[in-house]
Amino acid sequence: MKNIVILISGGGSNMAAIVRAARQGHWEQRYGARVAAVISNRPDAGGLAFAREQRIATAVVDHKQFDSREAFDAELAAAIDRHQPGLVVLAGFMRILTPGFVARYQGRLINIHPSLLPAFPGLHTHRRALEAGCRVAGASVHQVTAELDFGPILEQAVVPVLPGDTEQSLAARVLTQEHRIYPRAIESLLRAGA
Numbered sequence: 551m552k553n554i555v556i557l558i559s560g561g562g563s564n565m566a567a568i569v570r571a572a573r574q575g576h577w578e579q580r581y582g583a584r585v586a587a588v589i590s591n592r593p594d595a596g597g598l599a600f601a602r603e604q605r606i607a608t609a610v611v612d613h614k615q616f617d618s619r620e621a622f623d624a625e626l627a628a629a630i631d632r633h634q635p636g637l638v639v640l641a642g643f644m645r646i647l648t649p650g651f652v653a654r655y656q657g658r659l660i661n662i663h664p665s666l667l668p669a670f671p672g673l674h675t676h677r678r679a680l681e682a683g684c685r686v687a688g689a690s691v692h693q694v695t696a697e698l699d700f701g702p703i704l705e706q707a708v709v710p711v712l713p714g715d716t717e718q719s720l721a722a723r724v725l726t727q728e729h730r731i732y733p734r735a736i737e738s739l740l741r742a743g744a
């Protein structure tokens with residue numbers, strides 16, 4: 551069984567899209583893959599309730615309980631490794647990971663970022679796209695490397711920036727596309743035998 555472990559920090563709509571795609575696309579029968587656990591660094595992450603409803607194992611590793619990134623990442627890795635992951639999926643996980651953590655999961659760690667990378671790594675992507683006068687925006691799924699929001703791109707989606715767009719309206723348009731490309735990227739990896 552190929553276990554997928556999903557890390558979240560908030561609402562978890564990408565995580566939910568992946569869970570639904572796994573069920574609807576019969577990932578278990580087709581690829582021997584299942585979403586084994588959802589882990590959050592925030593106890594109040596909205597997505598945890600959805601995961602519990604789906605009877606998916608959940609865990610919280612609260613970054614506020616640790617005084618260094620290394621200590622947090624070590625505990626996070628221990629929580630992940632309990633599920634023997636074939637794939638670790640960052641889905642709105644808002645912590646910068648240490649190089650040691652990234653190296654541990656190299657080749658099986660992916661992320662979604664709400665911009666057309668390599669444009670706008672980091673925070674406030676939609677605000678920065680609007681301020682720059684971009685005519686298009688989007689999202690990228692990529693392999694995670696030690697450099698923040700960098701690494702080989704697996705999928706991208708492009709949306710128009712419309713007159714009168716706000717950060718919120720643009721974010722919502724992009725998020726809809728994230729829900730399409732993230733499951734698609736994962737399924738491609740599974741199909742390729744990842």
Ligand code: GAR
Binds near residue numbers: 662664672689725
């Ligand atoms: C998504 O837009 C995701 O791309 C972004 O956070 C949101 C999480 O939404 N991730 C990042 O900004 C990572 N740097 P969700 O919790 O509803 O999936």
